[in-house]
Amino acid sequence: MFRFDPFSPETDADPFPAYQVLRDEHPCFWSDDAQMWVLSRYDDVVAALDDWETFSSAQGNMMTELPGRAGATLGTTDPPHHDRLRDLIQYAFVRRNLDSLTEPIRELAEQAVAPLAEHEQFDFIGDFSSKFTVRVLFAALGLPLGDEAIVREKAVLMVQNDAATGAKGPEHIAAYEWMQDYASSVIEERRAHPRNDLISHFSLAEIDGDRLDEREVLLTTTTLIMAGVESLGGFMSMFGLNMADFPDARRECVDNPDLLRNAIEESLRYNTSAQRFKRCLTRDHTLHGQTMCEGDFVCLAFGSANRDERRYPDPDTYDIHRRTKGHLGFGGSVHLCLGTTIARMSVKIAMQAFHDVVPEYERVNGTLPWMPSSTFRSPMRLDLVRT
Numbered sequence: 001m002f003r004f005d006p007f008s009p010e011t012d013a014d015p016f017p018a019y020q021v022l023r024d025e026h027p028c029f030w031s032d033d034a035q036m037w038v039l040s041r042y043d044d045v046v047a048a049l050d051d052w053e054t055f056s057s058a059q060g061n062m063m064t065e066l067p068g069r070a071g072a073t074l075g076t077t078d079p080p081h082h083d084r085l086r087d088l089i090q091y092a093f094v095r096r097n098l099d100s101l102t103e104p105i106r107e108l109a110e111q112a113v114a115p116l117a118e119h120e121q122f123d124f125i126g127d128f129s130s131k132f133t134v135r136v137l138f139a140a141l142g143l144p145l146g147d148e149a150i151v152r153e154k155a156v157l158m159v160q161n162d163a164a165t166g167a168k169g170p171e172h173i174a175a176y177e178w179m180q181d182y183a184s185s186v187i188e189e190r191r192a193h194p195r196n197d198l199i200s201h202f203s204l205a206e207i208d209g210d211r212l213d214e215r216e217v218l219l220t221t222t223t224l225i226m227a228g229v230e231s232l233g234g235f236m237s238m239f240g241l242n243m244a245d246f247p248d249a250r251r252e253c254v255d256n257p258d259l260l261r262n263a264i265e266e267s268l269r270y271n272t273s274a275q276r277f278k279r280c281l282t283r284d285h286t287l288h289g290q291t292m293c294e295g296d297f298v299c300l301a302f303g304s305a306n307r308d309e310r311r312y313p314d315p316d317t318y319d320i321h322r323r324t325k326g327h328l329g330f331g332g333s334v335h336l337c338l339g340t341t342i343a344r345m346s347v348k349i350a351m352q353a354f355h356d357v358v359p360e361y362e363r364v365n366g367t368l369p370w371m372p373s374s375t376f377r378s379p380m381r382l383d384l385v386r387t
């Protein structure tokens with residue numbers, strides 16, 4: 001009998017054969033292992049994202065949710081509550097003026113890549129991409145320099161689950177508590193001494209007399225640190241992996257760095273790092289002959305939708321020239337990722353700097369250690385050698 005367990009290490013390592021069966025034979029599948037429905041076809045996932053009144057985020061959106069987040073912050077609320085939060089936080093993104101981060105990001109990329117000039121072999125993630133992505137987030141949010149290593153460690157733990165049980169373990173909850181205490185102290189400091197950074201802007205943002213309350217500011221800060229540090233770091237490791245595995249595509253990008261823009265979109269489609277998020281049904285809903293009941297959880301498998309042959313011809317081929325329009329690498333509809341601009345800009349600048357120093361490389365090991373997370377998918381280490 002067919003099973004699909006989004007919490008298993010086998011799924012972390014290679015979800016694609018199971019996705020193919022789900023799309024072809026069980027497009028609306030009840031997973032006993034996960035105790036939730038799984039939608040895997042592109043059109044069904046998009047329809048669910050658009051129908052947020054039926055597919056609600058208010059019971060949490062991560063496959064295993066952290067305590068206190070559901071119903072309280074951007075990814076875990078529905079309109080109109082969500083619209084109010086999004087307007088106030090987006091206002092902060094506009095005020096921060098992300099374009100002005102281009103030069104600082106370029107400098108951070110050059111600093112992060114410089115030590116690699118000395119090395120034949122290195123870990124792309126530990127020696128380069130995670131250092132870079134954390135520093136970008138520190139610059140954008142306004143976190144105090146010196147805390148990068150500990151903040152990354154806790155942010156990564158927050159999105160993981162226990163490899164054996166699939167649930168959040170004490171170390172994941174403890175990391176979340178640590179992050180809340182940390183965020184509280186930064187918010188207090190920023191309020192006292194506001195600067196041109198995201199935390200200052202959204203903790204003081206006001207639209208028609210409305211402001212985020214204390215808890216909203218705290219949850220927004222922890223969500224942005226987690227989303228920023230882990231989503232950006234995770235995607236960049238996936239992109240590094242694709243560039244190593246597809247040398248012809250990489251050479252094209254080295255010769256013509258403008259192509260990186262499209263290669264990034266193709267990696268978001270082909271190797272989606274934000275694999276799946278969940279929703280909860282507010283009413284009964286029938287799809288492909290199956291009736292899902294009010295209160296049931298539904299997994300939206302973005303990683304499968306992005307490989308749906310009904311939407312993308314030859315979806316298992318990595319093709320940096322394809323039209324990737326509408327991919328779900330950043331989700332979609334009302335919850336479309338708020339970090340798209342900073343993510344695209346950072347990865348493009350970083351890979352261009354990386355290719356200036358390391359233009360030819362390949363993977364050292366065939367087997368990768370995948371992060372134990374039912375929501376995100378990315379390797380924890382990526383050993384590369386110059387060729």
Ligand code: HEM
Nearest residue numbers: 061074075227228231232235274330331335337338339343
């Ligand atoms: C390449 C890196 C990234 C990827 C792949 C990614 C992916 C996603 C996805 C798939 C969602 C939708 C979740 C859902 O539908 O429930 C999302 C939402 C979100 N992301 Fe990202 N993200 C990335 C980077 C960032 C960064 C850098 C930030 C912040 C600086 C950020 C902040 C957010 C926020 C706040 C939301 C919630 C938006 C809402 O519900 O209105 N993300 N992200």
